[in-house]
Amino acid sequence: MNHQSIIKLMNISTFSATERTTWLSKLESESFDLLVIGGGITGAGIALDAATRGLKVALIEKKDFAWGTSSRSTKLIHGGLRYLKQLEFSLVHEVGVERAIVHSNAPHIVIPEKMLLPIVEEGSLGKTLSSIGLWVYDRLASVEKEERRKMLEKEVVLGLEPLVRPDILLGGGLYYEYRTDDARLTIENMKTAVANGAVCVNYAELTDFIYKENGYVGGAVVRDHLSNKTIKVRARRVVNAAGPWVDTIRNHDKEGVIGKRLHLTKGVHAVVPYEKLPLQQSVYFDVQKDNRMCFAIPRGNVTYIGTTDTFYDTSIDQPNATKADVEYILDATNYMFPSAKLNLSDVESSWAGLRPLIHQDGKSPSELSRRDEIFYSETGLISIAGGKLTGYRKMAERVLNFVSKTMRIKSSSKTQKLKLSGGDFESTEAIQEYIYKVRGEAKQINIKLEQVQTLVYKYGTNTDLIINRAYELYNTIGDTQERLLAAEVWYSVHYEMTNNLCDFLIRRTGRLYFERPSLEHCYPFIADQMAKLLDWSEEQKTEELAAFKLEYEAVMDFKRS
Known part of the structure; x- marks a missing residue:
C-alpha cells in the first residue's frame, strides 16, 4: 500500500514544509475567528480546542513549534507533589486528574513511570508527612487504585535502588507519574488542530497589531522569516500564548504591560550516560544544600537529571546551562548517589528552559505559583501566562471559554476524550x-x-x-x-x-x-x-x-x- 492510500485510510492531514507558501497564503487571504500567537504547548492546545469547537483558527510561531519552554521541561506529565507543600490543593487536583486524560489521549508519548521518593534525614518531608502527603496526593489526583502510593522500609528502598545513599536513608515511597516528550506532545496537538481545520505556521513572527476602528485588536502584521515576506492576518479575537514572550507581545499592544507581569525562572537539566547513573527507576530526591527536590530519570541509553530553579533576567531567546547550573545538579546527584561520582566530563548534553510564572513580591523562584492566569487588555488582547505542561488542556479550555464569552457565543470543549495524532490506542x-x-x-x-x-x-x-x-x-x-x-x-x-x-x-x-x-x-x-x-x-x-x-x-x- 502506498502512502497516499494509508493517508486516506487513517484520515491523516498533511502538514508539509513543502507547502508553506500555501499555508501563508491562507493566513493572508482568509479571515479568522481566532489568531493564536505562540506555538508551544499552550498555543497548540488553544488552537486544538478552538478548532474542535468549530472556530476558524490561525496560529503563528516566530521560531519553530515548541522551540521555547515546551521542548525544555522535565518531560513529565505529573501532578506536582511538591505543590502540596505550598498548600495548592486545587492545582494538585486539576493537574493530577489531567495526567490520566493526557495519557489516554496520547498513550504513545505519555507513559506511566514508577517514581521512587527516598525519605532521608533532614529531608523536606519525614516518614509520616511523606506518607500523608502521598496519600493526599493520590486522592486529590484521583489516582487509580493499582497506581496508588506504597510506603517502603529502608531495606526495600535499597533493594529497589541500590545506588541511594544508605547512611541517611530512612525509608521511601513509590508512586506513579507519567513520562513524556514535551515537544512531541506539542506537535501532536498541532497536527490534530490542523486536521480539524486550523492554519498553523512556524517561523512567522508578529511585528505589530492591527486595530479595528473601535480600537480593538483585529489581527497582526506578520513577518515570515523563511521567505522574508510580510503579511497581514485578520481575526475577530487574538490570544497571546507566547510563554516567556507574553510580556514582549503585550508591549506591542497599545496598552502595554499594565498590572500583573511575568517573572521568569530558569530550569536546567543535564544528561549523562546510563552506565554512569544506572538507576532502576526514576527517583525524586532531596537536594541537600537548599531543601529543593530533583528528578533523575532513566531514558534509553542515558539518565537525565534536573531541575534548577533560579530567577532569569537576560536573553529570552537563548537560555543556556551554565557551569554553576550543571555543578549544582551533579553535586546534588553525587550526594544522594555517592557511588556515581559524576563530574562535568560525564555530561553528554544539557538544556535550559524558562518558566513564564506570574510575579509575586517577595517570593523565591520555587515559591512562585505555577497557576495560570488570563490577562485582558482594554484593546481586547487576551494573554495567558503561568501554568504547567500537565495542565495545558485545561488552560486551553479556560481560554476558549473566555474567548466565547467575549464573542457572545455558546461553546464547550471537545478535547477531554479527543485522541491526538498517532494516539489511536485503547490500552x-x-x-x-x-x-x-x-x-x-x-x-x-x-x-x-x-x-x-x-x-x-x-x-x-x-x-x-x-x-x-x-x-x-x-x-x-x-x-x-x-x-x-x-x-x-x-x-x-x-x-x-x-x-x-x-x-x-x-x-x-x-x-x-x-x-x-x-x-x-x-x-x-x-x-x-x-x-x-x-x-x-x-x-x-x-x-x-x-x-x-x-x-x-x-x-x-x-x-x-
Missing part, C-alpha cells in the same frame, strides 16, 4: 500489539523490533507511513539504518512542518539531548535528505549545517562558562 496492550504487527510487516526490509519500538513511542500509529516510506526507499538506500532515518525525515518534513536540521534533531526527535554522541556521524546524511525534500541549494545546505553545529555546541557551552 497499553494495544500499543504492544501494534508494535509486533508493524515488526512483522517490516521484517522483509530488515527493520528490528527495537527500531519499531522507538518509532512507535514517537509517532504512534503514524509509524505506518514511515515504514511504508522505508519500503519505497529499499532499492535506493542500501543501509537499513540510513533507509529508516531517511523515511523518518521524509515523514517529519511532510507531516510535521519540519523546515531544517534543528527542527528535526531537537524538537521532532530529541536526538540532540538524548543521542548527541551519535549525531556527528549522521547529521550530514540528514542534511542531504532534507536538501532533496526542501530543494536547498548547496549554499542553503551549508548554512543549515552551520546552524545545527551551533546548537550542537551550545548544549555543552557550560564547560566553557
Whole structure:
C-alpha cells in the first residue's frame, strides 16, 4: 500500500514544509475567528480546542513549534507533589486528574513511570508527612487504585535502588507519574488542530497589531522569516500564548504591560550516560544544600537529571546551562548517589528552559505559583501566562471559554476524550500489539523490533507511513539504518512542518539531548535528505549545517562558562 492510500485510510492531514507558501497564503487571504500567537504547548492546545469547537483558527510561531519552554521541561506529565507543600490543593487536583486524560489521549508519548521518593534525614518531608502527603496526593489526583502510593522500609528502598545513599536513608515511597516528550506532545496537538481545520505556521513572527476602528485588536502584521515576506492576518479575537514572550507581545499592544507581569525562572537539566547513573527507576530526591527536590530519570541509553530553579533576567531567546547550573545538579546527584561520582566530563548534553510564572513580591523562584492566569487588555488582547505542561488542556479550555464569552457565543470543549495524532490506542496492550504487527510487516526490509519500538513511542500509529516510506526507499538506500532515518525525515518534513536540521534533531526527535554522541556521524546524511525534500541549494545546505553545529555546541557551552 502506498502512502497516499494509508493517508486516506487513517484520515491523516498533511502538514508539509513543502507547502508553506500555501499555508501563508491562507493566513493572508482568509479571515479568522481566532489568531493564536505562540506555538508551544499552550498555543497548540488553544488552537486544538478552538478548532474542535468549530472556530476558524490561525496560529503563528516566530521560531519553530515548541522551540521555547515546551521542548525544555522535565518531560513529565505529573501532578506536582511538591505543590502540596505550598498548600495548592486545587492545582494538585486539576493537574493530577489531567495526567490520566493526557495519557489516554496520547498513550504513545505519555507513559506511566514508577517514581521512587527516598525519605532521608533532614529531608523536606519525614516518614509520616511523606506518607500523608502521598496519600493526599493520590486522592486529590484521583489516582487509580493499582497506581496508588506504597510506603517502603529502608531495606526495600535499597533493594529497589541500590545506588541511594544508605547512611541517611530512612525509608521511601513509590508512586506513579507519567513520562513524556514535551515537544512531541506539542506537535501532536498541532497536527490534530490542523486536521480539524486550523492554519498553523512556524517561523512567522508578529511585528505589530492591527486595530479595528473601535480600537480593538483585529489581527497582526506578520513577518515570515523563511521567505522574508510580510503579511497581514485578520481575526475577530487574538490570544497571546507566547510563554516567556507574553510580556514582549503585550508591549506591542497599545496598552502595554499594565498590572500583573511575568517573572521568569530558569530550569536546567543535564544528561549523562546510563552506565554512569544506572538507576532502576526514576527517583525524586532531596537536594541537600537548599531543601529543593530533583528528578533523575532513566531514558534509553542515558539518565537525565534536573531541575534548577533560579530567577532569569537576560536573553529570552537563548537560555543556556551554565557551569554553576550543571555543578549544582551533579553535586546534588553525587550526594544522594555517592557511588556515581559524576563530574562535568560525564555530561553528554544539557538544556535550559524558562518558566513564564506570574510575579509575586517577595517570593523565591520555587515559591512562585505555577497557576495560570488570563490577562485582558482594554484593546481586547487576551494573554495567558503561568501554568504547567500537565495542565495545558485545561488552560486551553479556560481560554476558549473566555474567548466565547467575549464573542457572545455558546461553546464547550471537545478535547477531554479527543485522541491526538498517532494516539489511536485503547490500552497499553494495544500499543504492544501494534508494535509486533508493524515488526512483522517490516521484517522483509530488515527493520528490528527495537527500531519499531522507538518509532512507535514517537509517532504512534503514524509509524505506518514511515515504514511504508522505508519500503519505497529499499532499492535506493542500501543501509537499513540510513533507509529508516531517511523515511523518518521524509515523514517529519511532510507531516510535521519540519523546515531544517534543528527542527528535526531537537524538537521532532530529541536526538540532540538524548543521542548527541551519535549525531556527528549522521547529521550530514540528514542534511542531504532534507536538501532533496526542501530543494536547498548547496549554499542553503551549508548554512543549515552551520546552524545545527551551533546548537550542537551550545548544549555543552557550560564547560566553557
